[in-house]
Amino acid sequence: MQAQRPEGYDPRAFPPFAVTVDLAVFTVRQERLQVLLVRRGQEPHAGRWALPGGFVLPDESAERAARRELAEETGLSDATAAGLHLEQLATYSDPDRDPRMRVVSVAYTALVPDLPEPRGGGDAAHARWLPHGAHGPLAFDHDTILADAHRRVGAKLEYTCLATAFCPPEFTLGELRQVYETVWGVTLDRPNFRRKVLATPGFVRAVDGPPRLTGGRGKPAALYRAGPATALHPPLLRPEGRTG
Amino acid sequence: MQAQRPEGYDPRAFPPFAVTVDLAVFTVRQERLQVLLVRRGQEPHAGRWALPGGFVLPDESAERAARRELAEETGLSDATAAGLHLEQLATYSDPDRDPRMRVVSVAYTALVPDLPEPRGGGDAAHARWLPHGAHGPLAFDHDTILADAHRRVGAKLEYTCLATAFCPPEFTLGELRQVYETVWGVTLDRPNFRRKVLATPGFVRAVDGPPRLTGGRGKPAALYRAGPATALHPPLLRPEGRTG
DNA sequence: ACAAAAGTGTTGCGCGTACACCCATGT
DNA sequence: ACATGGGTGTACGCGCAACACTTTTGT
Numbered sequence: 001m002q003a004q005r006p007e008g009y010d011p012r013a014f015p016p017f018a019v020t021v022d023l024a025v026f027t028v029r030q031e032r033l034q035v036l037l038v039r040r041g042q043e044p045h046a047g048r049w050a051l052p053g054g055f056v057l058p059d060e061s062a063e064r065a066a067r068r069e070l071a072e073e074t075g076l077s078d079a080t081a082a083g084l085h086l087e088q089l090a091t092y093s094d095p096d097r098d099p100r101m102r103v104v105s106v107a108y109t110a111l112v113p114d115l116p117e118p119r120g121g122g123d124a125a126h127a128r129w130l131p132h133g134a135h136g137p138l139a140f141d142h143d144t145i146l147a148d149a150h151r152r153v154g155a156k157l158e159y160t161c162l163a164t165a166f167c168p169p170e171f172t173l174g175e176l177r178q179v180y181e182t183v184w185g186v187t188l189d190r191p192n193f194r195r196k197v198l199a200t201p202g203f204v205r206a207v208d209g210p211p212r213l214t215g216g217r218g219k220p221a222a223l224y225r226a227g228p229a230t231a232l233h234p235p236l237l238r239p240e241g242r243t244g
Numbered sequence: 245m246q247a248q249r250p251e252g253y254d255p256r257a258f259p260p261f262a263v264t265v266d267l268a269v270f271t272v273r274q275e276r277l278q279v280l281l282v283r284r285g286q287e288p289h290a291g292r293w294a295l296p297g298g299f300v301l302p303d304e305s306a307e308r309a310a311r312r313e314l315a316e317e318t319g320l321s322d323a324t325a326a327g328l329h330l331e332q333l334a335t336y337s338d339p340d341r342d343p344r345m346r347v348v349s350v351a352y353t354a355l356v357p358d359l360p361e362p363r364g365g366g367d368a369a370h371a372r373w374l375p376h377g378a379h380g381p382l383a384f385d386h387d388t389i390l391a392d393a394h395r396r397v398g399a400k401l402e403y404t405c406l407a408t409a410f411c412p413p414e415f416t417l418g419e420l421r422q423v424y425e426t427v428w429g430v431t432l433d434r435p436n437f438r439r440k441v442l443a444t445p446g447f448v449r450a451v452d453g454p455p456r457l458t459g460g461r462g463k464p465a466a467l468y469r470a471g472p473a474t475a476l477h478p479p480l481l482r483p484e485g486r487t488g
Numbered sequence: 489a490c491a492a493a494a495g496t497g498t499t500g501c502g503c504g505t506a507c508a509c510c511c512a513t514g515t
Numbered sequence: 516a517c518a519t520g521g522g523t524g525t526a527c528g529c530g531c532a533a534c535a536c537t538t539t540t541g542t
Binding site: 016057094095 | 262304
């Protein structure tokens with residue numbers, strides 16, 4: 001980019017771009033995929049739901065801005081939010097995506113476990129979890145962003161160990177399987193899923209202490225923690241055809 | 245992002261961000277992976293190689309800016325450049341990535357066939373193909389961008405039909421295999437590769453007319469064109485372990 | 489004759505799929 | 516007793532890796 005530059009470096013000489021971050025935050029809750037959304041109070045798109053987000057400040061990277069916004073919107077402490085999985089998705093730059101001015105937005109995807117309902121500390125008073133798809137059309141191009149994020153998350157479950165990011169620190173294999181089934185919208189064969197996960201070194205580590213717990217009815221299940229592995233080899237392919 | 249906004253909409257009220265695109269353009273040439281680079285004439289990083297790129301104009305999206313720059317740097321007509329594979333990679337926004345001012349750059353990856361050496365029409369006088377790795381440290385954070393691009397391309401070859409983007413309109417299976425071997429840095433079993441490609445519906449279509457051509461010594465090979473398929477199922481996994 | 493690359497055949501193993509079956513708990 | 520979910524075992528089949536082998540060109 002810095003190859004040849006038509007004029008000097010007076011910042012005012014460049015078209016005024018605003019740079020923001022948008023967050024597509026997912027969780028699995030009540031056997032449904034849920035998205036963190038805020039309700040817009042002003043035009044444009046007043047009354048619609050939108051992805052949380054905000055401006056990138058002059059001295060922070062987009063990643064830092066995204067993590068800051070994530071902490072604010074979820075109402076978690078910065079320390080807790082620092083441990084959440086956050087990943088850059090894509091940048092949306094259509095000149096008309098915001099009618100007010102030129103806004104380029106770097107979208108991030110976050111995967112969080114089943115957190116308490118966000119009682120935002122001040123800034124994000126009405127950030128709420130909504131089931132994915134159970135909200136009307138979102139503001140701006142956020143429907144596109146959300147669809148891209150969902151596709152990305154579904155694809156990454158196939159070849160990474162990302163699914164543990166949806167789970168609490170200790171979880172059962174049934175809960176982990178629930179993540180896959182919810183995100184993909186399919187049902188998986190329980191025995192095969194179990195073998196697949198346990199056969200992948202570093203995916204999960206068994207908790208040896210009290211090796212069982214109940215999730216309601218049925219036989220108590222062993223507990224596991226996320227392992228050090230990040231990649232999944234060979235991949236855990238979802239049934240049926242492609243997603244794209 | 246537009247959820248709550250601290251002040252009005254005077255563009256001057258926002259920190260001055262410049263938004264640019266950087267291009268990681270790959271080709272396979274002489275059995276090597278080559279990258280399109282420009283030499284910097286001014287500080288900072290004068291004399292170093294850098295990725296081609298430029299500013300996003302006020303009324304164009306980043307994608308359009310990238311395609312415009314691609315046409316300029318390769319010296320191709322807009323019509324030809326419009327057919328090239330272009331894909332958003334990621335956005336780089338470290339506050340210190342450019343010492344002059346705050347520059348947020350959206351990086352794109354392009355895969356092109358073995359084009360004639362770019363004799364840039366004016367703007368890009370010294371854009372050149374260099375073998376990947378045969379250039380010193382690049383300017384700014386372009387080493388990071390290039391490494392990310394290479395990793396992305398390698399991964400996408402596994403589960404997409406993208407490899408044909410490196411090939412001319414008609415190509416032999418040997419040339420297609422060369423793409424995989426060059427990008428991955430491995431050697432593939434020829435018979436198995438052939439079967440794998442031909443068994444994937446829509447990956448390639450045989451050219452029936454004059455069904456052979458010579459690439460030097462050896463038996464003449466049948467010619468193929470890229471098919472309509474974009475995904476590759478099941479994937480064509482590279483040998484050995486992961487890339488990350 | 490030899491090298492080099494295309495194309496065909498064949499075999500065996502690994503892994504995933506699809507089941508059947510037992511175990512432990514709540515109602 | 517029965518439903519529900521956890522955990523173990525097993526058999527079938529597809530896909531791929533790893534060869535051997537033939538064909539067609541250039542030198």
